[in-house]
Amino acid sequence: MRMSRAVLVALCLALLLPATALGQGSRGGSAKDWVTVTGPVTVGPNQTVGNLIVIDGDVRVDGRVRGDLVAVNGDVRLSGTVGGDLITVAKQAVLTPGAHVGGNLSYFGERPVVAPGAKVEGDVTRVTQITDPLGFVGFFALWLAVSVSALVLGLLMLWLAPAALDATMRAVTTRPWATIGWGVLLFFGLPVLALLALITLVGAPLGVALGLALWPLYAMGYTTSAWLLGRRLLRPPRGRVLAFFTGLVILRVVSLVPWIGGVIWLVGTVVGLGALAVALWEARRTAVGAQPASA
Secondary structure, three states: OOOOHHHHHHHHHHOOOHHEEEOOOOOOOOOOOEEEEEOOOEEEOEEEOOOOEEEEEEEEEEEEEEEOOOEEOEEEEEEEOOOOOOOEEEOOOOEEEOOOOOOEEEOOOOOOEEOOOOOEEOOOOEEOOOOOHHHHHHHHHHHHHHHHHHHHHHHHHHOOOOHHHHHHHHHHHHHHHHHHHHHHHHHHHHHHHHHHHOOOOOOOOHHHHHHHHHHHHHHHHHHHHHHHHHHHOOOOOOHHHHHHHHHHHHHHHOOOOOOOHHHHHHHHHHHHHHHHHHHHHHHHHHHHOOOOOOO
16 A cells, blocks of 8 residues: 555655755646645645645645645545545545545545545555554554654754754755764664664673663654744744644654654654764864964
């Protein structure tokens, strides 16, 4: 199932591409991806968008969605075309006569209504069904704990080092490939370095220290990505706190979708770690360059 494609494309675009890459579609030219935190959203009869992601709000599509349509918490009414998959998480999709879905119709909440004359090329499938209430309670408790921890950490970072977070935004905008490269190196390289240190007698303390530092570092990377995503969607003069909260809500809501939450956590942590590394490197280089030459 290609369930994760639209979400990954939209979030990666939001994190790594210029703000103009996210728009409200077009009547001509290339179609843009459309990511909306709160709806309602309407794609008009003569309007075309790329992937359409709506976190909270109803969606009406009379035109064309070339890619996938994902609605996390809102009803969907489709009378136009979705070229890829149509995915609803919490509420219901209604396909009127003449509606067309080129991929799968996947739902987590209410069963969709497919009127006679509407066409779904792929399968109509319920994504998952919770049969273990205790398991769900445990999952939700963990989800809530991670959400609250990220919120507190993000607010602390905004309070203590707002300029540093602004620097991560510049880093991911001006040096996206360096950001990704450093993020991958840190995410996978630090555990390997800790393991190698642990198997040597001399380096064992370093290995223990690195191992204990991994999760706090990963948490900082994930939280930084929430800031980057929110700031990409809510540009200045919108406040930093509102931008961070918006990005965090998007990441945490999407993490509720089965198995995709882990993928989003991986992508977000890698991008956040890389942005922090590049921002720190640029700050150090600037500081060294600003030092007066010794006599």
